[in-house]
Amino acid sequence: MHEMGVAQQMVDIALAAIPDDIENPRVAVLNLRIGKLAAVVEDSLRFCMEVITKDTPLEGVNLVIETIDVRARCKDCGHEWVVEGPAFRCPGCKQGAVELLSGRELEISSLELAD
Amino acid sequence: MEIKVQKRVLEANETMAEKNRKLFAEKKVFVLNMMSSPGSGKTETLCKTLLRIMPEIRTGVIVGDICTTNDADRLKETGAVAVQINTDQFGGDCHLAAHLIERTATQMDLDHLDLLIVENIGNLVCPAEFDIGEDARTVVLSVTEGEDKPLKYPLMFRLADSAILNKIDLLPYLDYNAKEAVDNMAEIHPGMPVFSLSAKTEEGFEPWIEWLTSKVNSKI
Numbered sequence: 001m002h003e004m005g006v007a008q009q010m011v012d013i014a015l016a017a018i019p020d021d022i023e024n025p026r027v028a029v030l031n032l033r034i035g036k037l038a039a040v041v042e043d044s045l046r047f048c049m050e051v052i053t054k055d056t057p058l059e060g061v062n063l064v065i066e067t068i069d070v071r072a073r074c075k076d077c078g079h080e081w082v083v084e085g086p087a088f089r090c091p092g093c094k095q096g097a098v099e100l101l102s103g104r105e106l107e108i109s110s111l112e113l114a115d
Numbered sequence: 116m117e118i119k120v121q122k123r124v125l126e127a128n129e130t131m132a133e134k135n136r137k138l139f140a141e142k143k144v145f146v147l148n149m150m151s152s153p154g155s156g157k158t159e160t161l162c163k164t165l166l167r168i169m170p171e172i173r174t175g176v177i178v179g180d181i182c183t184t185n186d187a188d189r190l191k192e193t194g195a196v197a198v199q200i201n202t203d204q205f206g207g208d209c210h211l212a213a214h215l216i217e218r219t220a221t222q223m224d225l226d227h228l229d230l231l232i233v234e235n236i237g238n239l240v241c242p243a244e245f246d247i248g249e250d251a252r253t254v255v256l257s258v259t260e261g262e263d264k265p266l267k268y269p270l271m272f273r274l275a276d277s278a279i280l281n282k283i284d285l286l287p288y289l290d291y292n293a294k295e296a297v298d299n300m301a302e303i304h305p306g307m308p309v310f311s312l313s314a315k316t317e318e319g320f321e322p323w324i325e326w327l328t329s330k331v332n333s334k335i
Contacts, residue, residue: 002210002244037269037270037273038244039240086302088302088303089301097306104270106123109121110120110121111120112117
């Protein structure tokens with residue numbers, strides 16, 4: 001639902017990261033890290049990026065998305081696990097206090113310029 | 116040629132949210148971000164809440180909506196300061212972001228507020244993603260929605276500090292398993308307080324008001 005806003009931010013970040021001394025830069029690849037809990041629909045993001053990168057150095061950019069698992073740690077027993085379904089209860093001690101270790105990432109890790 | 120970026124896409128929003136949080140701390144205003152799907156009864160819950168806590172707790176409300184000022188108009192009738200943000204001016208956003216809260220809150224008289232409630236746009240997905248600088252989040256679910264909503268929208272329930280199960284006055288007329296809904300919330304967020312209540316009849320309101328009041332008092 002907010003993929004267009006996310007896409008716009010990504011374009012802004014990518015453009016700002018391109019060194020000024022490169023003439024007519026073209027970004028071939030954008031390497032992204034997106035957590036499974038980040039509420040970003042990959043297809044929608046690809047579509048939005050395609051639309052808003054038109055006539056920019058990112059036109060036709062290939063999005064390489066690394067999907068990050070949702071990892072949690074139980075504050076009571078220290079058990080760490082990958083949350084597969086929607087439930088967050090500790091599978092070890094069944095207790096309540098759960099800390100999220102990963103899964104909310106929404107980052108550009110790097111971009112690759114075309115030669 | 117590869118250029119390392121390592122930048123979080125929501126960083127601009129998070130920076131603004133931190134700035135908001137600092138301002139609210141200075142002004143000793145407790146900020147509650149209220150979220151839900153459309154039609155869960157957030158505004159009615161808020162109206163009844165305001166009538167119970169004011170004037171002891173001086174409260175202001177920022178109401179987010181894509182269009183109309185209907186909700187702010189209803190809230191103003193309680194005597195609270197209510198400001199409407201319509202996101203259609205900003206491309207019809209489906210959530211309130213930190214910069215909108217900053218713009219609106221700084222125009223409010225924060226020196227004379229103890230509590231600022233942000234009634235977010237009705238949507239169980241996007242608002243959960245955007246930190247606005249709040250102290251706590253409450254998600255409202257109603258018994259006319261599916262029992263499995265917490266499982267379908269885990270981030271919203273995972274990041275909430277409390278939940279309200281609203282419209283319990285309708286339970287006799289519905290084929291709804293309220294225990295299952297509450298159990299599902301506990302699966303997503305074990306230990307999160309859930310207040311089953313009816314904004315219409317005000318049944319079950321006391322524990323919710325106590326929770327809110329104690330949170331506000333902890334910051335004054």
